[in-house]
Amino acid sequence: MNTLDEIIHLAGAYGLVLRGGFCVNEDDNVPEIAEGVNASSLILFGNAGSSFWECFSGSREAADGQTDPLNRWSQRVGEIIASKLTGRALFPFGGPPYHPFINWAKKAESLQSSRIGMLIHPQYGLWHAYRFAIALPDSLADSLVVSAAITRVRQPQAIDHDICQRCIGQPCLSACPVGAFSDSGYAVEACYSFLKQNAESSCRTETCQARLSCPQGHAFHYQADHARFHMEAFFHSVANRLDK
Structure with a gap:
């Protein structure tokens, strides 16, 4: 399996950020990678701030005048990265049915529901998003993509307080x-x-x-x-x- 640094490099080539990952269990509702091949782990990719914007805004999808340019760009990039990782790309669009990205995100990272409904991150606030996930046949526990390493990339660690409750005035x-x-x-x-x-x-x-x-x-x-x-x-x- 690819190392953590290789995965980060693959994401960074498109301005994307590795947003965390976890070992899959049945309750996560992660589909098979291929017929008869179950997913053992899931990693999520997205943006922190406008990290991907330069890459996307200069893409063929952004310039072709067709509908849903960002989704089409995400699908193309997700499938490229998934093929290099020997996994399956999964997207938050294209349904119904839709994959449970909010549940996946909460399991992969330190997130809370904000007062305006969006997921709030302790570092990125409300300025982040998930573009796709990749299901992998290997377990995170058996690879170099372990939780401690992912935490190093996506600091800070788990939060033990309600971010919005501590916000004075909740503007x-x-x-x-x-x-x-x-x-x-x-x-x-x-x-x-x-x-x-x-x-x-x-x-x-x-x-x-x-x-x-x-x-x-x-x-x-x-x-x-x-x-x-x-x-x-x-x-x-x-x-x-x-x-x-």
């Missing part, structure tokens, strides 16, 4: 101009209505102001064009669902 709950976030959940229709009627607002031209107000992971804020890309993708996705 994410008051920064939204329509109060779309509360203990009751996320009011997506109120959010979308505001974005639709206020195309020049900072929420639409920059990024979600609730997310931006979170003090955790400030150094990993997405760069402007990266943030706008995701906001436009979100807006059009919701528009397709609500404006039918």
Whole structure:
């Protein structure tokens, strides 16, 4: 099996970060690598801040004018890396059914659910994402990709407190101009209505102001064009669902 440094190098060639991994059990619902070949471990890849943006924005997928450029780029890159690791690439899109990426992410890293619903990381805050996972036939415990080594890459280690509970004032709950976030959940229709009627607002031209107000992971804020890309993708996705 490839060493940890080789896997990190493979990811880094595309601006991606090794986001952790774990030994698989039946409850993880990881599909077979091939017929009759069960997965023994799973490793996750994604971005921390805008780490991958330069590579993606200069890709053929970003330039071809077709739909879902980031998903198509992720699929191409994921399959390249999976082939080099003799594993199977799995993606958070392409369903239903969808793979349980949130559960996988929580098992692989120190994550909590934030007050606005997104997973918050003790170092990256709300400025991170998972692009794909790779199921491997080898056990992490039997390879150089062990938890201690992965922890060295994705510091800090497990957190023993509620990040949001310790946040003074919890500004994410008051920064939204329509109060779309509360203990009751996320009011997506109120959010979308505001974005639709206020195309020049900072929420639409920059990024979600609730997310931006979170003090955790400030150094990993997405760069402007990266943030706008995701906001436009979100807006059009919701528009397709609500404006039918």
